Amino acid sequence: MNDMENPAEGKAAADKSRVGWRKAKTPAIAPLATAEEALSRIVVAGAEHLRANEACVLARAHEEGIHQMRVASRRLRSALTLYRGFIPDEQYRYLNGELKWLIRELGGARDWDVFVGGVLQPVAEAMPQEKTLARLTRVVESMRDEAYARAAAAIKSQRYAGLMLLLKAWAEGRRWHDGATHDQVASLRTLAVDLARHLFDERYDETLALSGNFAALAAEERHAVRIQIKKLRYATEFFGMLFARRQVTPFLAAMKALQDQLGLNNDLEVARGLLKMAPKRVSGAERRDVAFAAGVVIGWHSHVSGHREQSVLRSWDRFLGRRPFWKPVATDGEAGAEVAHAADEPATSAAADGPRVDEASEPAGVARPPARRAASSS
Numbered sequence: 001m002n003d004m005e006n007p008a009e010g011k012a013a014a015d016k017s018r019v020g021w022r023k024a025k026t027p028a029i030a031p032l033a034t035a036e037e038a039l040s041r042i043v044v045a046g047a048e049h050l051r052a053n054e055a056c057v058l059a060r061a062h063e064e065g066i067h068q069m070r071v072a073s074r075r076l077r078s079a080l081t082l083y084r085g086f087i088p089d090e091q092y093r094y095l096n097g098e099l100k101w102l103i104r105e106l107g108g109a110r111d112w113d114v115f116v117g118g119v120l121q122p123v124a125e126a127m128p129q130e131k132t133l134a135r136l137t138r139v140v141e142s143m144r145d146e147a148y149a150r151a152a153a154a155i156k157s158q159r160y161a162g163l164m165l166l167l168k169a170w171a172e173g174r175r176w177h178d179g180a181t182h183d184q185v186a187s188l189r190t191l192a193v194d195l196a197r198h199l200f201d202e203r204y205d206e207t208l209a210l211s212g213n214f215a216a217l218a219a220e221e222r223h224a225v226r227i228q229i230k231k232l233r234y235a236t237e238f239f240g241m242l243f244a245r246r247q248v249t250p251f252l253a254a255m256k257a258l259q260d261q262l263g264l265n266n267d268l269e270v271a272r273g274l275l276k277m278a279p280k281r282v283s284g285a286e287r288r289d290v291a292f293a294a295g296v297v298i299g300w301h302s303h304v305s306g307h308r309e310q311s312v313l314r315s316w317d318r319f320l321g322r323r324p325f326w327k328p329v330a331t332d333g334e335a336g337a338e339v340a341h342a343a344d345e346p347a348t349s350a351a352a353d354g355p356r357v358d359e360a361s362e363p364a365g366v367a368r369p370p371a372r373r374a375a376s377s378s
Contacts, residue, residue, distance in 0.1 A: 019061035021068050022052040024075060024237070029192055031242060036174060038192035039083055042238050043171035046076040047164055054155050057106075060148060063113045069155075070110050073103045076167070078234040082199050086187050088179035095170070098163045105154035108147030111270055116140060118264075119271045123300045135286060136293035139278045196239035200326045203232040214316050219269060226262040229255055229319075240325075247325035254322045258315040264308055268301050 025048070027041040049072035056065025077099045084092050120140065124133050154160055169175065177185060187195070207228040210221070217225065233255045240248040275294040279287045 019055050019059045021056040021062050021065040024049045029241060033192045034189050035192045035195040036188035040171045042079045043167055046072055047167040058152055066106060066109045066151060070103060070106045073099050075234050078231050082235055086184050087176040091176060106151045109151045112144035112147050114267055115271050115274050118267055120297060123297050130296060132289040132293035135289045139281050139290055193242045196242060197326045199235055203235055204324055207232060215313055222262055223266055226266060229259050243325050251322045251325050254319045258319045261312045261315045
């Protein structure tokens with residue numbers, strides 16, 4: 001059977017090709033939904049996003065599977081952080097800790113995927129004559145296999161199964177009422193759109209405070225800005241449908257472009273750490289070759305990074321140029337335009353029942369969310 005395909009292998013390949021991955025679905029938050037109704041839908045959607053990509057990761061059918069699971073975990077953590085001042089601290093700490101564990105278990109596989117596709121492959125294509133890159137690739141693939149095995153073990157674990165059950169029960173049963181203060185319960189019963197404005201202001205102000213002279217920021221400082229941009233983006237994806245679409249879409253697009261540009265630099269910083277591990281996996285002449293190849297990879301990307309800097313700065317300027325869509329309009333002319341915008345479609349594709357909430361309105365008698373302590377970065 002040397003020249004014949006193994007039937008079992010053929011069936012496995014066919015089964016693998018049928019396993020798909022799925023992006024996050026926008027939570028369907030009605031215009032007059034309360035803050036806790038929004039939280040319930042956001043958390044349930046996040047848990048479903050995780051579950052929808054499990055099979056893809058376990059089969060290693062597509063690299064996007066592990067990416068989507070890590071995104072889902074981070075979105076859930078971001079949602080908890082947004083609501084931290086409105087839910088019992090003990091509940092926040094436990095759920096946040098479990099999601100941090102999951103992100104850690106999934107993280108290695110995703111980091112190696114990004115390294116192979118976004119860092120190593122461009123160098124190999126640009127320098128096909130450099131034979132040491134093939135040795136580095138073999139070592140990297142071995143380490144990637146181990147990272148995927150770790151991710152699979154986490155997904156199959158009782159700890160993960162318990163987390164999925166807990167998230168759904170917590171959200172659908174609104175278990176945050178257990179141990180919540182009177183002020184927290186009152187705040188959760190305000191309109192989600194009012195809470196969203198408050199949260200957007202916090203995230204946006206934190207981003208601007210960290211940015212300072214953006215062009216002069218060091219790598220670790222830009223990384224902090226990137227984290228804040230990511231949190232603001234997740235918040236926009238959670239609550240964007242409560243605002244006029246033509247206001248949200250360009251702001252969200254500017255955030256995504258900036259996050260992508262900053263992500264390229266972050267990928268290289270992560271790659272530096274990964275490459276330090278590779279030579280330790282081999283010995284003798286092979287270790288020397290792998291170490292040399294690691295230097296080639298970093299050197300090549302350092303050489304082309306100057307071109308990326310101008311793209312990063314342009315993306316930052318475009319982001320600053322977008323008017324925050326949640327801010328009340330300031331002039332009569334803008335107010336007239338806003339009334340026209342209110343007839344637009346929602347900012348996202350998920351369906352929402354009920355009349356649209358005018359983004360310039362401020363319903364009377366709605367409690368202002370209480371002041372929240374500063375939350376740690378993700």
